[in-house]
Amino acid sequence: MPPAPRSGPPAVRAGPLVVGAVRVLRRMTGLRLTGLGSGLFCAAVMLVLGLIDQLLFGASLAVYGVLFLPVCLLTALWVRGGDLLTAPVVVPIAFAVGLVTVAEGGEGLGGRLMGLVTALATEAGWLYGGTLVAGSTVIVRRIRLLRRRADAVAVAARNRPPV
Numbered sequence: 001m002p003p004a005p006r007s008g009p010p011a012v013r014a015g016p017l018v019v020g021a022v023r024v025l026r027r028m029t030g031l032r033l034t035g036l037g038s039g040l041f042c043a044a045v046m047l048v049l050g051l052i053d054q055l056l057f058g059a060s061l062a063v064y065g066v067l068f069l070p071v072c073l074l075t076a077l078w079v080r081g082g083d084l085l086t087a088p089v090v091v092p093i094a095f096a097v098g099l100v101t102v103a104e105g106g107e108g109l110g111g112r113l114m115g116l117v118t119a120l121a122t123e124a125g126w127l128y129g130g131t132l133v134a135g136s137t138v139i140v141r142r143i144r145l146l147r148r149r150a151d152a153v154a155v156a157a158r159n160r161p162p163v
Helices: 016-028 035-057 061-078 081-102 108-122 124-159
Strands: none
Touching (some): 035 061, 035 081, 061 081, 081 108, 081 124, 108 124
16 A cells, blocks of 8 residues: 655755754754853954955955854854843954954054054944844843743742732
8 A cells, every 4th residue: 555645845855964964053052152252252253254254255345244244143142141231242342353354454553453444444334234133133032031031920920829
């Protein structure tokens, strides 16, 4: 007897690489960093991405800006609940740290500093966009955290015996 036809979407077979990547992502969703840890994570990743951008794309500021957005999202997702407000503060600092590697500059310290200031001014859209991503993610996480606390208080109040 042939098997009965299934309704719904067909099953998709995933290779071992996809299955492994999904497992890693599921484990990483529970990752929580302190405020300092999230700042160090964000700055280190942006520095490495700036170096990679310089090597592979010739210090493209557009590529650097595009790479900045997911780092902002991950920073806001991985910071622990008590340190949520640090994420929108550390992402602009990390943007500037990584920008040192891709900003064009002249000779000497003054030339490098002028190149950094110019890059910050011309790439302000990416900086604001990444800060907006981190800030909105933090706001959503904070609202969810406050709702869970309020629900827990309401359940505890209902289960308390009358006095």
